[in-house]
Amino acid sequence: MKKIVILGAGTAGTMMANHLSRKINHKSWQIIIIDEHQTHYYQPGFLFIPFGTYSKKNVIKKKSKFIPKKVEYISEKIELIEPKKNSIKLQKGNSIEYNVLIVATGCKIVPDEIEGLADENIWHKDAFDFYTIEGALALQKKFENFKGGKLVVHIAEMPIKCPVAPLEFAFLADSFFTKKGIRNDIELTYVTPLSGAFTKQNCSTVLGYLLNEKGIKLVPDFNIEKVDSNAKRIISYDEKEIDFDCLVTIPTNMGDDLIENSDMGDELNFIPTEKHTLQSKNNENIFVIGDATDLPSSKAGSVAHFQAEVLTHNVMNFIRNKPLKPDFDGHANCFIESGFGKAFLIDFNYDVEPVEGKFPFPIIGPMSLLKESRLNHFGKLAFRHIYWNVLLRGLPMPGIPTQMKTWGKKL
Amino acid sequence: MAVKMYSGKEIEVNDEGYFLEPDKWSGEIATEIATEIGIVLTEEHIKVIDFLRNDFKSKGSLPTMRRIKKVGGIQTKDLYRLFPEGPLKKACKIAGLAKPASCI
Ligand SMILES: Cc1cc2nc3c(=O)[nH]c(=O)nc-3n(C[C@H](O)[C@H](O)[C@H](O)COP(=O)(O)OP(=O)(O)OC[C@H]3O[C@@H](n4cnc5c(N)ncnc54)[C@H](O)[C@@H]3O)c2cc1C
Numbered sequence: 001m002k003k004i005v006i007l008g009a010g011t012a013g014t015m016m017a018n019h020l021s022r023k024i025n026h027k028s029w030q031i032i033i034i035d036e037h038q039t040h041y042y043q044p045g046f047l048f049i050p051f052g053t054y055s056k057k058n059v060i061k062k063k064s065k066f067i068p069k070k071v072e073y074i075s076e077k078i079e080l081i082e083p084k085k086n087s088i089k090l091q092k093g094n095s096i097e098y099n100v101l102i103v104a105t106g107c108k109i110v111p112d113e114i115e116g117l118a119d120e121n122i123w124h125k126d127a128f129d130f131y132t133i134e135g136a137l138a139l140q141k142k143f144e145n146f147k148g149g150k151l152v153v154h155i156a157e158m159p160i161k162c163p164v165a166p167l168e169f170a171f172l173a174d175s176f177f178t179k180k181g182i183r184n185d186i187e188l189t190y191v192t193p194l195s196g197a198f199t200k201q202n203c204s205t206v207l208g209y210l211l212n213e214k215g216i217k218l219v220p221d222f223n224i225e226k227v228d229s230n231a232k233r234i235i236s237y238d239e240k241e242i243d244f245d246c247l248v249t250i251p252t253n254m255g256d257d258l259i260e261n262s263d264m265g266d267e268l269n270f271i272p273t274e275k276h277t278l279q280s281k282n283n284e285n286i287f288v289i290g291d292a293t294d295l296p297s298s299k300a301g302s303v304a305h306f307q308a309e310v311l312t313h314n315v316m317n318f319i320r321n322k323p324l325k326p327d328f329d330g331h332a333n334c335f336i337e338s339g340f341g342k343a344f345l346i347d348f349n350y351d352v353e354p355v356e357g358k359f360p361f362p363i364i365g366p367m368s369l370l371k372e373s374r375l376n377h378f379g380k381l382a383f384r385h386i387y388w389n390v391l392l393r394g395l396p397m398p399g400i401p402t403q404m405k406t407w408g409k410k411l
Numbered sequence: 412m413a414v415k416m417y418s419g420k421e422i423e424v425n426d427e428g429y430f431l432e433p434d435k436w437s438g439e440i441a442t443e444i445a446t447e448i449g450i451v452l453t454e455e456h457i458k459v460i461d462f463l464r465n466d467f468k469s470k471g472s473l474p475t476m477r478r479i480k481k482v483g484g485i486q487t488k489d490l491y492r493l494f495p496e497g498p499l500k501k502a503c504k505i506a507g508l509a510k511p512a513s514c515i
Contacts (some may be wrong), residue, residue, distance in 0.1 A: 194512070
């Protein structure tokens, strides 16, 4: 039996298991998927936990529920990838050989990368993340009793997964504390290493305007060096200082240590990947998908969805000795919560910036791109159901093509 | 887009003075751009510029400060000392490369 081994049963790995299980000839191929955790977290839901909109039970399900029956699921930590031997090593010491390897080990926050941030007297006490379930729950507690003061929303360095999440967080915080009646007692600041509010110029202008309108102070070009955990202050390399009572930070995002130990990654443990085919640059039988790649596309579940369709095709072509198709165009499609029950929708790829228009159907919409609306907010909330029932199962999203369409947009 | 004269050569630059033709760059030109933005080049500056150009050539994208530290062995503090106020932007400009998306 030949083997396709998938590393990581998160968003991308689970989708690949479903896609390939439907396509492969199970008589000659075995599919194996490996993950160290048993619980699948709906990470986009973490954004809503600090504000009490979602609780823990809204964002978790058992991973095994989403793995097809014909796929073997191993629940164990992966220690090492040995590309020269076409083999991987698991924690208990046993090895598995593969014909094709798909790496979908994602990325995670690493607070230790910033001096002082992980200090015991501050981490999850006055400085929080909301990119982990633990961080989001700790912040929910903090916000319950928060009476006012300096609330600083901060990004350490790019790239981060879901690059719009920190902005959404700031908008939602504004809305949350306004409804609580204490917005005037809170100084809300948004601190970013970028030169503007967002990575994409078009969006940056609209979103920067919105920050201003909501009374959120923008501090751009802030390159953090350290946190003074006693003074409760973040300090940049060029000695700018910002005090906080509550810091909500997105620490450095990195690929898993597994990638570093296997000597397969760049300086952030992201794997060099061919941007249109998703084949790894160094090994022709290794493919990479989702947050684990070094691609300039956004690290988002919706991107992984588009990638999964292209990669399924390419893995099938690879095992049939056919040429790979360069079909991934960097397509991303994200809702941006803007507070008070409204949201934006943006749609872009490697070459085309987010633009105004209607999506997915020209003119009639129904959802406005780069314009705030109630309907987009409902779209964002509905995404949770689409995620569990459509996305993870590797089914096409209704009306949304893999490659970006430019009709209906004002280019 | 604009055209600027550096060491007697016409070079296309964008509105902010970043090179559109990295191949026309030379050490001499680097000195001229540095003078324009008030920096006197030393061996330390040249080490950064060489790293930027070589890394861009092999990867096809501009390195981040983390990469300059991890791969190029140049501390971020030193970058701020050598190219004060927006080190990556200034270093890229002197190296005849495009404008980085952020100064970090
Ligand atoms: C707060 C937040 C909000 C977000 N909002 C959105 C949104 O609105 N829309 C959107 O599209 N995306 C959003 N995202 C991003 C989205 O969740 C990720 O891009 C997506 O989950 C990436 O999928 P992945 O499979 O690459 O990684 P993951 O889903 O993170 O899966 C990686 C898996 O690999 C496993 N793994 C890693 N290393 C090992 C090892 N050594 N051994 C065994 N197993 C290992 C992990 O246990 C994990 O299960 C958000 C993310 C966050 C954190």
